[in-house]
Every structure is written in structure tokens, then in C-alpha cells.
Amino acid sequence: GAVVSQHPSWVICKSGTSVKIECRSLDFQATTMFWYRQFPKQSLMLMATSNEGSKATYEQGVEKDKFLINHASLTLSTLTVTSAHPEDSSFYICSARGAGEFNEQFFGPGTRLTVL
Amino acid sequence: GQNIDQPTEMTATEGAIVQINCTYQTSGFNGLFWYQQHAGEAPTFLSYNVLDGLEEKGRFSSFLSRSKGYSYLLLKELQMKDSASYLCAVMDSNYQLIWGAGTKLIIKP
Numbered sequence: 503g504a505v506v507s508q509h510p511s512w513v514i515c516k517s518g519t520s521v522k523i524e525c526r527s528l529d530f531q532a533t534t535m536f537w538y539r540q541f542p543k544q545s546l547m548l549m550a551t552s553n554e555g556s557k558a559t560y561e562q563g564v565e566k567d568k569f570l571i572n573h574a575s576l577t578l579s580t581l582t583v584t585s586a587h588p589e590d591s592s593f594y595i596c597s598a599r600g601a602g603e604f605n606e607q608f609f610g611p612g613t614r615l616t617v618l
Numbered sequence: 619g620q621n622i623d624q625p626t627e628m629t630a631t632e633g634a635i636v637q638i639n640c641t642y643q644t645s646g647f648n649g650l651f652w653y654q655q656h657a658g659e660a661p662t663f664l665s666y667n668v669l670d671g672l673e674e675k676g677r678f679s680s681f682l683s684r685s686k687g688y689s690y691l692l693l694k695e696l697q698m699k700d701s702a703s704y705l706c707a708v709m710d711s712n713y714q715l716i717w718g719a720g721t722k723l724i725i726k727p
Contacts, residue, residue: 536715545719548714551714597660604651605648605709606651607663607715611659614658
């Protein structure tokens with residue numbers, strides 16, 4: 503099956519620093535990648551949708567200047583949380599679409615971010 | 619507005635059968651997905667329905683009625699490892715996934 507990797511798996515940083523999370527589709531070219539955030543015991547919240555070579559489309563309420571998304575190739579998308587604060591602590595999950603029979607999304611393993 | 623409803627939590631016994639329901643109201647319909655998510659992990663794809671009827675895949679089956687805006691996920695011969703959250707998601711007319719809040723399934727011995 504299609505495999506999506508995410509790096510790092512977890513990160514702890516100080517308030518005010520920036521953190522970059524990478525999402526890679528390992529065995530397929532992802533036409534579209536998605537970034538989600540999930541707080542404990544809550545459902546997935548879509549942050550943004552990115553297509554290779556174009557600007558990401560952000561969901562309402564998500565600050566595009568704070569959550570920078572770059573989708574430079576068909577296999578790599580990055581999310582940078584700029585000037586992170588404790589309230590940004592969450593589980594960030596990427597997914598990719600492009601390999602599935604049903605146009606389904608394949609999820610990366612997620613990145614747990616803790617901002618001190 | 620767009621809305622996906624599913625029960626918050628369900629409890630079942632090992633070896634039994636459980637049915638998790640999902641009702642939806644969306645702008646258009648391009649299919650319904652079920653995902654499984656274990657605590658602390660990312661979701662994994664279980665099933666996809668776009669036509670009415672039942673899709674069977676091993677111990678898991680998924681049913682869709684488009685006229686009723688209704689789907690269910692049926693899990694048979696429950697095992698302890700089936701304890702997880704089950705997410706219902708509908709792909710709308712813009713091919714965006716609208717996610718339900720998930721149903722936490724607790725399996726008891």
C-alpha cells in the first residue's frame with residue numbers, strides 16, 4: 503500500500519521558536535497533501551490543503567503566516583510552525599492523495615509537538 | 619452547513635458484533651470513508667462506499683444509503699485490538715473530506 507512518512511515523530515521546543523515538519527509520500531506521487539491538527543480526544547481538524555507548485559489553501563481560522571506550508575515536489579510537503587506557543591502543542595498529521603483506488607487519503611504517522 | 623454525526627462512544631464484548639452508525643448532510647457527495655484510529659496514532663483507511671449497498675472486507679463491512687444520508691460500519695468477531703476510534707468522513711462536491719468527530723469503541727473481555 504501507499505506509504506506516507508512524517509518527520510520528526512515528536513518535538514519539544516521553547517516558546518517563540520519555529521518548528522518544521524516534513525511529510526513525504528514514499529512510493530507514489532501525491533497530487534494533493536493535507537495538514538491536520540488533532541487535540542486530545544477530539545477529531546481531526548483540517549488546517550490546509552496543498553497542491554504541488556501552488557499556494558496552500560487554508561481553512562478558516564488558520565493563520566497562514568503562522569503555519570507556513572510548502573509543497574515543493576510531488577513527494578514532499580513541509581509545515582513550519584513559526585513562533586510557536588504552548589497553545590500550538592498538538593498532534594499534527596499529514597495525509598496524501600494520489601495513489602488510492604478510491605481517491606482516499608493516506609496518513610503519515612503524525613508529529614507530536616510540545617511547546618514549553 | 620455540512621454535518622457528520624456519529625455516536626461518541628460505544629462498548630462491546632470480545633467476540634461479539636457491533637454496528638457504528640454515521641449520518642451526514644453535505645454539499646454534494648463523492649463517497650463515504652471509514653477510518654480506524656488507535657490512540658496516539660494516525661488514521662488508517664478501512665473502507666469506501668459510493669454506491670448504495672454493503673461492502674464486505676473480512677471482519678469489517680460498510681453499508682451506505684445515499685437517499686437516507688446514512689452509513690454504518692459493522693465489525694464482527696470483535697478482538698481486543700479493535701479498540702480504537704472509528705472516523706466517518708464524506709467527500710463533498712469539491713472533493714474535500716468532511717470528518718465526523720469519531721466513535722470511540724471500547725472492547726471488553
